[in-house]
């Protein structure tokens with residue numbers, strides 16, 4: 022299937038990503054199953070078993086080892102991938118940082134699931150938000166198509182010589198990973214040509230040029246190395262639009278840091294991550310029919326955080342409501358905090374409020390989105406207040 | 415064909431070992447001797463070593479940025495994951511070879527090195543997983559019987575009565591009370607593995623086991639008793655001697671298990687009592703001042719005696735009966 026021409030096929034988000042991985046055909050995949058990421062690993066293991074891909078798979082005994090093996094493989098000079106969710110990501114945490122600071126261009130699809138405890142298997146963003154300062158580039162996708170596209174695009178972004186950083190492509194657990202939607206697949210050869218061959222830098226397997234990875238780096242150099250990492254992250258701002266443009270050429274689909282939806286004349290704007298953007302778009306359309314000047318700013322890229330775009334699209338609005346699918350105990354929710362601080366220097370700051378919703382997979386309905394917008398429109402919205410949508414108090 | 419000292423001298427008169435001068439280990443430390451014997455054997459056999467190292471004394475002292483004492487490719491990832499890391503490297507090698515990106519003639523030796531903390535304790539899961547998956551690598555444990563890098567804390571390898579900072583010999587408690595884990599047995603219990611115990615005080619036995627490990631068609635594990643002069647409180651020039659004493663007292667029997675078949679590679683004609691090993695190290699000095707010292711040392715003696723008898727019996731019982 023999907024050999025020569027782009028095809029529209031109904032698949033789950035997990036399948037879409039597994040196919041992206043099949044087309045990327047990394048040298049090494051090391052993975053450990055966890056709901057709701059499991060189907061990605063299962064589909065991919067089948068591709069390996071059937072000889073559809075040449076990839077070597079490492080069925081590790083834990084996620085900590087998955088990320089550790091990926092670090093080893095990437096340092097050796099291979100294109101390496103893994104995928105995980107929630108507790109698996111938390112178990113990897115130590116090595117997630119090491120992958121980034123070793124500047125290894127690994128792409129990892131993450132299927133968002135609430136972190137324990139209590140244990141839960143459904144979607145929220147607490148897992149990936151806990152990694153937001155790990156030095157990984159982070160995308161949040163709205164649907165299976167975006168999960169597929171951004172997984173492919175991320176290979177080029179991660180491996181770009183001015184970036185060389187790992188990327189997490191985050192899709193909402195069950196909502197995207199297990200929901201079936203039509204996805205337009207690119208032909209295999211087009212994807213292969215787009216991702217090209219990895220150009221390893223300092224591969225361990227090059228015994229003619231031996232290198233030392235992971236030295237002890239003390240107060241005399243550590244800081245400079247961190248500064249370089251900060252710079253690499255900044256370079257994403259320049260490199261991502263270039264890679265996105267090339268992806269547009271092969272797919273006709275445009276990606277950017279954010280997606281403005283009906284923002285031109287919008288007075289009241291909502292900001293969100295992930296699949297909830299679909300619900301918000303629907304509600305915006307509905308409320309616009311009723312004459313409300315509402316709009317949406319969808320955040321695709323959360324790290325590096327697109328501060329300029331936030332200022333550009335949100336300055337001068339009457340109100341901005343930020344939806345967060347995770348909490349930061351004792352502080353502001355992550356997306357809200359980032360949006361708020363981005364607007365500090367803007368000439369005319371909107372009235373700004375935080376709405377936490379959907380923890381542990383609690384659904385978000387059109388009425389919930391309407392409720393938040395209506396608070397804005399009616400002037401009832403209290404600035405800098407933390408509201409909860411869909412919660413029994 | 416076992417390597418000879420002559421052959422080694424020939425090879426290394428014009429080749430460096432892989433671990434060069436300039437590292438900051440204490441003079442007399444057993445760990446670098448273990449590492450060098452392993453690398454020399456591999457290089458003399460025509461292998462290109464790739465080294466993965468777990469966090470610990472040797473790792474921090476050999477790679478203080480911007481310096482590195484390693485002239486072979488080297489990766490340190492974290493403390494507990496050296497086996498998973500080398501699995502990734504070894505798998506990358508197979509993947510790239512399959513795609514024609516690496517010459518099939520190139521002979522790599524994938525080494526993972528870990529201290530006892532990184533092996534018996536925090537890294538045991540990662541090691542077990544890598545062995546179960548059958549990666550072709552040689553794991554080398556340099557066993558100094560405690561967390562030395564962090565200042566002599568107890569590990570699953572610390573023997574009873576040895577002074578450590580987390581199981582100190584106190585007024586009530588005589589230091590660590592539990593026996594050392596039997597790591598060779600733990601590893602040998604995996605299927606399709608070669609596991610052996612060596613000492614730096616017997617380089618011929620050491621090198622022949624590394625040779626076997628490298629030629630073994632699957633994962634292998636070598637446990638090398640590598641005294642820490644600092645926390646065993648022994649003189650700098652007694653490191654090698656201490657390992658010989660460990661063999662002479664049955665404290666560290668030299669043997670190997672190849673797919674379930676036991677072979678004791680050195681059988682001293684006469685043994686010395688374990689108290690000789692204990693007395694030679696100041697880490698036991700506080701124990702020896704206690705009224706229950708004799709009982710504790712006797713317990714170790716009973717243990718090593720029984721273990722030796724069991725090893726002899728296992729050697730008999732498993733002869734010509736490989737698990738596969």
Ligand SMILES: Cc1ncc(C[n+]2csc(CCOP(=O)(O)OP(=O)(O)O)c2C)c(N)n1
Pocket residue numbers: 469470471472493494528529530531532533558559560561562563564569
């Ligand atoms: C996850 C984690 N926990 C704890 C440490 C702190 N730590 C670093 S090295 C070490 C002990 C190492 O002991 P061992 O493996 O026996 O090596 P040695 O230093 O004795 O050579 C510890 C506890 C760490 N680096 N990482």
Ligand code: SF4
Pocket residue numbers: 438439440442443444445471472475558562563641642643644645
């Ligand atoms: S403290 Fe012990 S293990 Fe560490 S370098 Fe010194 S002698 Fe070796």
Ligand SMILES: [Mg+2]
Pocket residue numbers: 529530531557558559560561562
């Ligand atoms: Mg130790």
